[in-house]
Amino acid sequence: MSTAQTHVLAYPFPSSGHVIPLIDLAKALVSRGVLVTVLVTPSNQPLVPTNHSPLLRTLLLPNPNLNRLVEIVAFMRENHYPTLINWARNHPSPPSAIISDFFLGWTLHLARDLNVPRLVFSPSGAFALSVSYSLWRNLPENDNPEDPDSVVSFPNIPNSPVYPWWQIPHQFRLAERGGPEWAFSQENMLLNIDSWGVVFNSFLDLEQDYFDHIKKELGHQRVWALGPLLPLTEPENRGGSSTVSCHDLIEWLDSRENSSVVYVCFGSRTFLTSSQMEDLTRALELSGVHFVLSVRVPDERHAAQDHGRIPSGFGDRVRGRGFVIEGWAPQLVILSHRAVGSFLTHCGWNSVLEGLVSGVVMLTWPMGADQYTNAKLVVDQLGVAVRAAEGTEKVPEARELAKRIEGSVGRRKERVRAEELRDTALRAIKENGTSQKELDALVKQLHD
Ligand code: AWU
Numbered sequence: 328m329s330t331a332q333t334h335v336l337a338y339p340f341p342s343s344g345h346v347i348p349l350i351d352l353a354k355a356l357v358s359r360g361v362l363v364t365v366l367v368t369p370s371n372q373p374l375v376p377t378n379h380s381p382l383l384r385t386l387l388l389p390n391p392n393l394n395r396l397v398e399i400v401a402f403m404r405e406n407h408y409p410t411l412i413n414w415a416r417n418h419p420s421p422p423s424a425i426i427s428d429f430f431l432g433w434t435l436h437l438a439r440d441l442n443v444p445r446l447v448f449s450p451s452g453a454f455a456l457s458v459s460y461s462l463w464r465n466l467p468e469n470d471n472p473e474d475p476d477s478v479v480s481f482p483n484i485p486n487s488p489v490y491p492w493w494q495i496p497h498q499f500r501l502a503e504r505g506g507p508e509w510a511f512s513q514e515n516m517l518l519n520i521d522s523w524g525v526v527f528n529s530f531l532d533l534e535q536d537y538f539d540h541i542k543k544e545l546g547h548q549r550v551w552a553l554g555p556l557l558p559l560t561e562p563e564n565r566g567g568s569s570t571v572s573c574h575d576l577i578e579w580l581d582s583r584e585n586s587s588v589v590y591v592c593f594g595s596r597t598f599l600t601s602s603q604m605e606d607l608t609r610a611l612e613l614s615g616v617h618f619v620l621s622v623r624v625p626d627e628r629h630a631a632q633d634h635g636r637i638p639s640g641f642g643d644r645v646r647g648r649g650f651v652i653e654g655w656a657p658q659l660v661i662l663s664h665r666a667v668g669s670f671l672t673h674c675g676w677n678s679v680l681e682g683l684v685s686g687v688v689m690l691t692w693p694m695g696a697d698q699y700t701n702a703k704l705v706v707d708q709l710g711v712a713v714r715a716a717e718g719t720e721k722v723p724e725a726r727e728l729a730k731r732i733e734g735s736v737g738r739r740k741e742r743v744r745a746e747e748l749r750d751t752a753l754r755a756i757k758e759n760g761t762s763q764k765e766l767d768a769l770v771k772q773l774h775d
Contacts, residue, residue: 333774334362334420338427343595344675345428345450346371347566348528351556357382359770397511404433415441424773432518444523451676452529453537454704455697457484462499463516485536494699524549528556530755530762551765555680555752562659570654579650583617586668590661592621594675597694603722604635610728617648621656669735674698686749688741690715711745
């Protein structure tokens with residue numbers, strides 16, 4: 328039986344940071360002759376390339392026009408499940424496996440109905456997943472909720488990370504124990520743990536200790552590290568079309584010194600508060616560096632929340648050394664330009680991987696989710712980043728932030744380490760690299 332009859336259902340959580348890497352995984356599987364049907368909604372269908380192989384197909388499912396994670400997942404389970412069962416049972420080449428996002432643990436039930444294995448696609452790294460598994464298995468309590476500095480430690484995880492309570496993912500920390508959000512998160516985690524295997528957008532040399540830890544915790548070896556999953560071609564439209572002309576942006580970057588520009592971006596979902604935006608733009612002004620600043624623009628769905636906007640007159644005050652993008656930046660194009668030396672990031676996992684592949688020094692400003700863990704990895708364990716700020720409350724005074732931004736451009740030690748790790752990441756995804764071998768091993772297991 329050829330691998331073309333190996334048919335995988337790829338089911339992302341409908342958010343850019345989750346859809347983008349799973350589409351890159353789909354392309355990687357297709358490159359091995361696997362038929363892949365990506366389950367998309369109208370809002371993320373544009374992210375699937377149309378000019379790709381006939382083995383890459385899409386199935387359109389209704390948009391959950393909701394904001395809260397629990398509601399989105401419940402909508403998908405109620406509205407997509409029946410369609411998927413009928414579609415799969417009547418398909419001439421039914422799916423032989425489901426690879427679905429970490430947040431879609433319920434697809435384990437769908438996989439059992441179809442009598443096929445369900446693999447978790449983790450859009451975060453193995454360190455972050457180790458922390459999530461441990462959190463929901465051991466259910467640590469905050470013994471002193473009044474103490475803002477009370478900590479929770481994970482002695483069973485490599486490097487025994489310790490977190491202040493406020494950095495624990497809000498689904499665990501804020502949800503009422505036993506309430507609907509808590510129950511969803513705990514059940515989702517247990518369904519992931521019970522699934523057949525886990526596919527990571529990461530690479531062995533980056534997180535070997537954590538892959539070993541997860542295999543021990545799960546009691547099996549079906550854990551694959553296939554990343555960094557990102558296209559080394561056509562980077563300009565990854566995740567959506569750029570709000571600015573790539574030509575103008577590249578022309579601006581071409582006129583800068585090597586490694587002199589600081590790129591600032593906080594992912595596809597994070598909006599800075601007014602005070603964060605004020606301190607950040609003030610710090611960029613005071614730092615004197617050349618920079619590209621990309622910020623998301625809130626739409627009507629976010630009207631009720633406090634979202635900072637670029638202060639008026641900022642563009643004029645930094646004219647000549649600042650390039651501001653309000654919308655969607657061609658992040659891979661920017662990071663791969665020789666003029667960019669450092670990257671102020673919220674530490675979303677895709678941005679961390681893209682920073683690593685670009686060999687830039689990262690300035691970390693984690694805001695939530697797995698980002699505090701990702702910051703620990705790049706700052707404390709890999710030595711390719713330095714801390715700039717943490718969270719939405721602890722915004723450093725603009726002058727201090729300016730010093731950290733300015734200092735990032737000349738950090739020799741971190742740059743040397745970042746370039747070493749870039750070379751390691753590129754080796755992993757090149758022919759005969761560890762990630763290519765892991766992909767072959769996964770395809771073989773799916774085929775057998
Ligand atoms: P990234 O993971 O960097 O950040 P989020 O969008 O916030 O992703 C998980 O999903 C993260 O681990 C979580 O912490 C959570 C979320 N991009 C771009 O090309 N232009 C822009 O203007 C903004 C973003 C791309 C960027 C990256 C992706 C963002 C996985 O944070 O290159 O690929 O969008 O993903």
